[in-house]
Amino acid sequence: MNNDLIKQHGLTLEEYGVINDYLKRELTIEELGIFSAMWNEHCCYKTSKKWLKKLPTTNDIVIQGPGENAGVIDIEDNDAIAFKIESHNHPSYIEPFNGSATGVGGILRDIFTMGARPIATLNSIRFGELSNFKTKYLVNAVVKGIGHYGNCIGIPNIGGECEFDSSYNYNNLVNAMAIGHVQKDAIFYSKPKTLGALIVYIGSKTGKDGIHGASMASDVFSEDDEDSKRPSVQVGDPFMEKLLMEGCLELMDAKLIESMQDMGAAGITSSSVEMASKGNLGVEINLDKIPLREPLSAYEILLSESQERMLAVILEENNEKVKNILKKWQIDYEVIGKITDTKRVIFQSKDKIVVDLPVDIIVDSAPEYDRPFNLPLKRKDKEFDLSKLNLEKCLNNILKNINYSHKSWVFDQYDSTVMGNTINEPGLSSGIVKIHNSSKAIGATTDCNPLYIRINPEKGMCLTVCESYRNLIASNLKPMAITNNLNFASPLDQNIMGELVLSINGLKETALYFDTPIVSGNVSLYNQTNDEPIKPTPVIGCVGYNSNYKKIISNSFQKKDQQILMIGNILSPKNSPYFLQDQLGLTEISAFNDICDPDFELEKKHKNFLFDSFDDNLIESCNDISKGGIMHSLIKMIKNELGFSIKIENELDLFVECTAGYIVVISTDNYQKLLDKAESLEVNIRNLGMVTTKGFEINQSKLNFNSIYDKYLNTFSDKINN
Amino acid sequence: MPLSSAVITFPGSNCDRDAQTYLELITGQVPHKIWHNDQIIPKVDIIIIPGGFSFGDYLRSGAMASKSPIIKEVLKHSERGGYVLGICNGFQILTEIGLLSGALNRNVKLKFIAKNCHIKKNNENFFNKKIQNDKILSIPVAHNEGSYYNSEEGLKSLEDNEQVAFLYCDKDGNSNNESNINGSLNHIAGITNKEKNVLGLMPHPERAFQDFHQSQDGQLILESLIS
Incomplete structure (x- = not known):
């Protein structure tokens, strides 16, 4: 295989060497595409894994920790809450409306894939300084995109953050969090169990959008890239997602599904490999069966990130019933393969096997790096001249600073009261919703203090996590568990790698002390353009609980x-x-x-x-x-x-x-x-x-x-x- | 007298469950859940056409839904004098069916608006007869196309026949440019048909009736029908 082709796929020659040594043969172009998708930061956490492993992820209330579509916690009786935060940073800079809209769509699918009905979303968004030529355009389009998707599907937006800082001038951040409610005995997982069970494709047809989206999300940008990358941004259809959500929840309610996985980053490749890996089984898929929007090659089908698609495993005897329910919701549905015991991932196209790989080489041999990092320098204590400050000046500085202003311009474009259970609307210390037909209340907040973390990543992270607790405690909600979205610049820079390592450490210490495990999360690296890194922005999403909403x-x-x-x-x-x-x-x-x-x-x-x-x-x-x-x-x-x-x-x-x-x-x-x-x-x-x-x-x-x-x-x- | 009810769900409706909860908690009766492809609506006192984005609103809002099979049942029900309440997208659908006159345009500022707004009763009808004339109701809106429009004759006919049910206003009851959040003609937030048994309303009363909601004024509408 040609070295340039390997590099274009975001793999180093060393990484390719590992694959070659194992397989003892050259890869097909489709297989190269699979490794490109599965071995990038976005999918395999190769830089952060070593450190993420140190986070506390279990306690009495954790039903599902990291590793599934979303984390799940127990809120007494038969009730459970699924939640997760995810970034859509790069797409939201290139094409802010669709980039942010599909960020909301993706995180909602992660929630209802678990069998949970989404009950709230939050958004943590960060932009460059207002004087930057692009900022106002980005704010308008990102807010419109988030609103467009969430309003249409009908999930209330109950809060989040919106901050401006020059370090985001060429890398705005869009992190979307979603929360769902599920009965404990009705949670669905991605692990298939039954040999010979059918693999079915549910949802929108596959098109060219998003091809190489996951590897794009792991690249450093240069400014003139923007236009050439635009075709990699997915286009969202919230109406289709609403149908998909209702259809999937109805299938799960009728117990017609064995397992389910959302086709998110790296599309059918990632979802099928993950299924096979979780079940310790194999998958065999015929790509000719995939519903297509336009003629596509096998390579393109494997890497497409078209939105609003699900992969499910069902027993053959349920096939007719599944078909009928999805027909009612007018959703495309196709049997595309089956579960095997080969522990291999096999894709066929036009009577030819284009991919035949053992699952363990893709998943277990994925690279894990221990990148070198620097500790922050010790600081000498300095004094400052405060003599020019007084009450009037300080108050005025706050009132004219957009970061301190009321954010209703943003929130008024998001439906915050749909579903009829909203207690605290956006703009308060936390967003709060009531569980339907129950007196239980769930609150949530997203927080980050990038300035603290730039100065001292470890202590800054501890203070940020404590702030997210206080946001909940102030409303009489008990902080329960955390989801995190670690947004950083290039980890190849040792100072930035230091920020990543130390802030994870701060998160660990705080979460351990207050017994709030981390149950889900996402890492977004290489957020820098023209060597201009963003401030370290590990966003904390914290969920709180009170069994009686009247006590809020x-x-x-x-x-x-x-x-x-x-x-x-x-x-x-x-x-x-x-x-x-x-x-x-x-x-x-x-x-x-x-x-x-x-x-x-x-x-x-x-x-x-x-x-x-x-x-x-x-x-x-x-x-x-x-x-x-x-x-x-x-x-x-x-x-x-x-x-x-x-x-x-x-x-x-x-x-x-x-x-x-x-x-x-x-x-x-x-x-x-x-x-x-x-x-x-x-x-x-x-x-x-x-x-x-x-x-x-x-x-x-x-x-x-x-x-x-x-x-x-x-x-x-x-x-x-x- | 208990009020029996039905709620229609179209693909893309997203306030159908909210409307069902609203009916159930206030009337004490579980509403019938009707799918847009159903052929029959059981005999009930009120049908709610809920909010949402029926068929994605990819055509004019409500235009696709107005062609659904269930619409003929809605027409029959209204001809019999049964109550029909269309909220938000439901209002848009009622104008597309032709049960209500006029249309809902894009909000004048071209942005989705989700906030608590104030409305007041204008002409009396079955849906607002329990509401005091000087009562200012606080009820959330959430829409992209809520700017009421009608021709000059259409508007005159509405006013002549006392079909303007609710007006946008500020918290003190004044209707002015600022209180007219979406740029509706004559501050119109809700209208009825001539017979006054069909109401279209942009604000969402089903989001303003429980003790944890910001206001409980939404219950006055159903209570007007019950009395």
């Missing part, structure tokens, strides 16, 4: 004359990276001090204090404190013209970051009881002030409520529309 605590002010308190450790300005960046304008990473140590004990103490106080009905509303400090948290709590009047000794304390920080609002009658409880649990409470009508008062200086709040609400649309 609001994140907004409820009534005037209620008392505002805070708990948490207020950091000094020099140890608050976002404060330094957004108030003092620091940009060079070397200019920052190290970030503070995470304080797991304090986080835990505050969690216990809050859960205990929620149980005793002592708290009216609660919100977590993150970047933007106390002030930003208070602004987010404004609702129905209820504002605040507070006092604080040092006004800059309102803007710096905190650890284990929460705003707590209570009825004044409960003040003493809360103090007693705080004292018994050794929690320090700080009294800030009161909830007032249209109040925006700090240390007796009265600011204009309407103009401040309008600015907070409108900064996003003003900046995007102008």
Whole structure:
């Protein structure tokens, strides 16, 4: 085989050598395509596997950890929750509308493949600075794409993040998370069991879209690549996905399916190889049977990433029933092969065997690298001149910064109330939905603090995970388990490899301490263009639970004359990276001090204090404190013209970051009881002030409520529309 | 008097389950689930045509659904004087069938809108008779094509026959440019047929009736029918 051809398929000559040594023959072009698809980062995690293995993935509530289409956790009785986050970064830069739309489509298929009905989605999206020529176009198209797909299929979007930073100028990030509900005894897996069972193809016809999508997603971009790669972006059809979802759920409900696998990245190749590998069996597939949209070669069929397709294994006796249900939903269906005991993957095309490979060479011999990495440099503590900052300036810096603004411009384009079970809509500390016909509530949040992680990957990750817990705890949801989306630049750069290794380590420590296993995830590497790396962006998706939705605590002010308190450790300005960046304008990473140590004990103490106080009905509303400090948290709590009047000794304390920080609002009658409880649990409470009508008062200086709040609400649309 | 009901599902409907829950929890009766290819709807008091993207809305919204076999049953039911409620895509379908006059165009800002909006009662009918004239209802909308349009004569005829059921307004009840979220003619959020037994409504009352919803105003519509 020609060396150039091997390299074009994203394989190194060493990797090809491994295959050659094993098979002792040359590969067919179709087989080369299979290795290209299966041995890239996106499918086999060759750079990250060594480190991902260290993550805690089990405890009493985990029903399914990483390795399936989605992770599944137990939420008592016969109820379980399936969830996962996945990236569609590269396609969303090349063709933002379809790239982001199919990101939503892909993650929803991962959920209903498990037999779970999707109940919510979240999106973590990141763009370059607004002054970059492409940013506004990308924001418009990505948001439209996400909305188009999710709105049409009818799954509520309940939250996520939207951040702007120059490091994403040529690599915007689109991470989509989905959550589904399934009965514990009705979970489906991808592992086939029965020899001779039929392999069936369900869904859209196969076309040329997405060929080499998975290997594209593992490439470093150069700027002029954009146009030449566009045909690799898949095109989504949410209507077809809705039919596919209803059809598949009906098949599973009728117990007509033995196993199922979504045809996602690397299409039929990856789904059939994974099935064979999980079942320790073989598959034999006739490519002439695949429903096609246009004439395709065997090679193209194997690598197509056309959307809205499923591979299922069924018993022959169920064939007629399966056919009838799918006919009702007007979905293409074809028997394309069978399960064998050869432990080989065999594809035929036009009476010729084009692929005949042992499963273990594809899966078990997949490369795993231990890439060298650097530890971050130790930082010397620096002092900063804060003399030019005051309340007015700091407040103004927050109000005019799009990253702190209200994101309704985004969320108002997403249907957040379809399915009729939404409790917390997007924009609050976490999104919350009720389980249908049940009193159980599920909350979810996505979080990342790339600046923290760039400064100190390990500690930064610990703080990020703690923040995602607080987002849930503030609403009286118990953090249960995590899905992660590790977005990094090229791991061939030892500093970036260091960011990857250390942030996984931080995730491990935190998840172990708080017993929140990682049950699913995704890795997206090589997010850099023209040697411009993104900030490390390991996004955490955390799921929380409360068995009774009536116990959910609001994140907004409820009534005037209620008392505002805070708990948490207020950091000094020099140890608050976002404060330094957004108030003092620091940009060079070397200019920052190290970030503070995470304080797991304090986080835990505050969690216990809050859960205990929620149980005793002592708290009216609660919100977590993150970047933007106390002030930003208070602004987010404004609702129905209820504002605040507070006092604080040092006004800059309102803007710096905190650890284990929460705003707590209570009825004044409960003040003493809360103090007693705080004292018994050794929690320090700080009294800030009161909830007032249209109040925006700090240390007796009265600011204009309407103009401040309008600015907070409108900064996003003003900046995007102008 | 209990209210018996049916909900029609088209391929691409996505608020059918929500409509069933709405009917079941408020009327205490489980609605019949009807598939678009079914031939018969059992005799019921009200049929809901739910929201969603019937047939993907790849043609004009609701145009494909208006040709489904079940539509003749909807027509029969409405001729008998039975209630029909079309919500969102259901409203679009009712205009395509011709049971309601006018059309729903793309939102004036060309963006999908999902938010809580305010509406108020205009002309009285079976669906809003329990709602006080000065009551401002808070109900979510979620649509891409909700901008109500009609010809000048069509509009005049609607108003002459008192068929304008609900108007968009702000929280204080004023209808102005800002409160008219999708650019509908004359702030129209919902209309009836001449006989007033068929209502098309862009906002989603089935998302505003349970204790955890942001408002419970949606229940007033079904309660008006029950009384």
